[in-house]
């Protein structure tokens with residue numbers, strides 16, 4: 186399966202992609218995670234990405250398309266992949282289509298996770314990431330006073346771009362540049378819309394139903 190996870194910041198793309206990766210045994214590729222790793226390592230790409238991410242803007246298309254092409258050409262993607270946070274512009278979608286055509290592949294399905302903006306703000310401001318295993322948690326779901334990762338005991342930290350000012354800008358960027366992709370994939374009959382107002386488990390069940398994977 187070649188999947189795309191679409192949705193506004195905080196919709197749950199990464200959370201659902203991580204669970205899908207486990208049951209489908211195909212890699213979860215998050216462009217946000219790739220950029221954050223580069224920032225942490227202090228590479229030139231990291232410095233460039235940080236100058237956009239810290240303002241809630243998108244990293245330029247040409248750079249991002251090349252990174253994804255390089256990643257998709259790796260051996261572990263031969264049986265499928267889950268793209269999380271890419272494409273994010275029409276130009277990126279066209280770039281992806283071109284690449285897939287060149288290598289004789291197609292997108293199987295695009296899962297569009299839909300959540301109210303009020304809930305999205307709550308999820309983003311309450312998100313904490315484990316510094317060690319990178320698992321993501323919603324503070325509102327964890328027992329009160331939790332400060333370490335329930336999986337590995339690592340320190341829980343907040344992403345730099347999960348502050349209210351940058352979140353507002355990320356939503357604007359999403360509406361202007363990414364939302365047109367809903368129409369793009371709808372026209373190509375690839376879109377599966379999944380509402381995610383309820384629990385992570387319920388959302389995952391709904392995604393499995395939308396992908397006709399329930400019971401595997």
Ligand code: AP5
Nearest residue numbers: 194195196197198199200216217244270308312322384385
């Ligand atoms: P990226 O890391 O992709 O950020 P994003 O799109 O803003 O998405 P998030 O990671 O914030 O949210 P998510 O939908 O994955 O939600 P999650 O599962 O974590 O990108 C960061 C930046 O990098 C961008 O702003 C841009 O600058 C740059 N970038 C990345 N890709 C790019 C591209 N293609 N082109 C150009 N620039 C690019 O869930 C959020 C929280 O909610 C978690 O705490 C989770 O536990 C919780 N949660 C999830 N589901 C539920 C639920 N059902 N109920 C309760 N809590 C839930």
